[in-house]
Amino acid sequence: MSEVDEESKQISYTVVRDENGNVKLDCPAIGKQFAAEEISAQVLRKLVHDASKFLNDKVTKAVVIVPAYFNDSPKNSNKRCSSASPC
Numbered sequence: 001m002s003e004v005d006e007e008s009k010q011i012s013y014t015v016v017r018d019e020n021g022n023v024k025l026d027c028p029a030i031g032k033q034f035a036a037e038e039i040s041a042q043v044l045r046k047l048v049h050d051a052s053k054f055l056n057d058k059v060t061k062a063v064v065i066v067p068a069y070f071n072d073s074p075k076n077s078n079k080r081c082s083s084a085s086p087c
Contacts, residue, residue: 004023008015014026016033024033029033052059 016026018024028034046056
């Protein structure tokens with residue numbers, strides 16, 4: 001977690017490790033921890049909802065550009081998270 005030590009001082013939530021050593025965001029208000037992939041999936045769902053509402057039509061396909069610094073693990077996790085197959 002050393003790669004996020006400096007940034008974690010600037011945020012209002014807590015960054016923790018789960019039992020498998022994965023980085024999670026702790027949300028004590030609802031008593032749950034979220035992986036980065038779960039947060040990404042929630043953001044994508046909200047974007048789809050907002051686009052559908054704006055267009056007054058169901059959005060079923062979209063192009064999402066993934067930053068080059070993502071390795072295969074985050075890319076694949078985001079591909080798996082969708083409204084049809086939530087995380």
